[in-house]
Amino acid sequence: MIITHDLGKTYGNRAVVDGLDLRVPEGCVYGFLGPNGSGKSTTMKMLLSLVRPTSGEIHIMGRPMRRSTRRELLGHIGSLIESPPAYGHLTGRENMRLVQRLLDLTDNQVTQAVRTVRLRDHLEKKVRDYSLGMKQRLGLAMALAREPRLLILDEPTNGLDPAGIEEIRRLLTKVADDGTTVMVSSHLLGEIDRTATVLGILGNGRMLFQGTRDELFARSVPDVLVDTSEPQRAAALTARWHTSRLDGATVRLSGLDDKATAGVVSLLVHEDIEIHGVRRDSQSLEDVFMDLTEERGL
Ligand SMILES: Nc1ncnc2c1ncn2[C@@H]1O[C@H](COP(=O)(O)OP(=O)(O)OP(=O)(O)O)[C@@H](O)[C@H]1O
Incomplete structure (x- = not known):
């Protein structure tokens, strides 16, 4: 689903991402792990064309990410990068309606996304009164409503309590079972370890390990x-x-x-x-x- 060759990003003379060969198989939950500052967010932003790579190539769904293909490819990708994207002074429903208009989605797509994240009973509440977990779930609903083939999530469990983390895990497994490939980052292995079917471990911008949990165990x-x-x-x-x-x-x-x-x-x-x-x-x-x-x- 995602293949990169020698992907790199340099700020000044510092290589923040260095020679990255990502292999994200279709249909998996790919756990993208690494300590804070190891380059996970920068990598995800490059995949989403939010940051321009200094070097290397990105292929998504078998096609190169270029200016000519970007729009179409991004149409199949849902994402949640950094803080939840919703407007606090609007209700959950109003936020979903904005996304619906922006992406020209059907009522059914929106209803389905809200049902998946289990927010139906909280849609009339203003988002600023949501808990962090609810905000994350609304962000996920916004990303899911377009029925993406690929979901890219940057630290969706950050700051959540154990119940919130469990809810996100459950959700990601369900989304993957329904056929969407999920790439999810975390600096804590325990938060995504059981959910992820493939792991990529980043350190100082370089891939330290990429493979299944069993393969990781075998190396140790x-x-x-x-x-x-x-x-x-x-x-x-x-x-x-x-x-x-x-x-x-x-x-x-x-x-x-x-x-x-x-x-x-x-x-x-x-x-x-x-x-x-x-x-x-x-x-x-x-x-x-x-x-x-x-x-x-x-
Ligand atoms: N626009 C920028 N200009 C300069 N340096 C940057 C920029 N964006 C990120 N960096 C640096 O790149 C490094 C990697 O950052 P990045 O956010 O990709 O790491 P991360 O693994 O996602 O960590 P975190 O979990 O803390 O977000 C950090 O040292 C950061 O300070």
């Missing part, structure tokens, strides 16, 4: 835990080659593959250190994400 090497009667000495001996730290009576070693683990065990045995157990720690996806982003010094 869980810590090795060594139980021993002499943890201090074992940690000191292994610290020379590996990141090791004491965890009570256990030495925790990071980044060891199977061969390196065998090397460490053999070293400790050679030094007459009694080993009671060696095992791999279990990891959450959050750990993997943190490892990946911290590794690159973000």
Whole structure:
């Protein structure tokens, strides 16, 4: 649905987005993750022609994004970038009517969008009296009303309470089930992890990882835990080659593959250190994400 080649944006002499090759498959929920300032918003704005790329190419729905194709392509894309777009002094219904006129939509399209985000009972209220979650849902209804093939959402869960976050997650899954491809950004893995079928992780404007959750897990090497009667000495001996730290009576070693683990065990045995157990720690996806982003010094 979205393919970019070497997409880049430079402000001054700073590359904010650098050599990005995005692959967003049709029909997926693509979770676009990265710490604050990593370039997610800038990338999404380039996809929407709100920011001009410094380099690279964008293909959406199999067609290059150019001046000649932009209007038509954008007609198939719904988006929510930064704060919710509605006017506070108007009611939800009045805001939806504005969008309807602007995009020449049918009554049915508007009704359906409002039903999807479950705002039917709040349409007569002024938007300034909406909660943040309701404002986000109205923004989503505005993006959905045109029945887009692609939905691009920048941090839609930002600032929401757990119930609001759950509501957005549920909505995105439903929208994707109905056939719309969704690209959604967040700086918190936990907020979109279970909703996203494909993940793209950005750090300092570069793609650190792109693939499924299983593929992300497969790339990670869980810590090795060594139980021993002499943890201090074992940690000191292994610290020379590996990141090791004491965890009570256990030495925790990071980044060891199977061969390196065998090397460490053999070293400790050679030094007459009694080993009671060696095992791999279990990891959450959050750990993997943190490892990946911290590794690159973000
Ligand atoms: N118009 C601009 N001029 C100069 N620098 C900019 C401009 N827009 C963004 N930046 C810088 O580019 C970097 C990436 O910003 P961007 O908003 O794309 O990141 P982000 O990953 O979306 O982060 P956040 O979650 O904080 O929005 C930031 O350091 C930001 O200060």
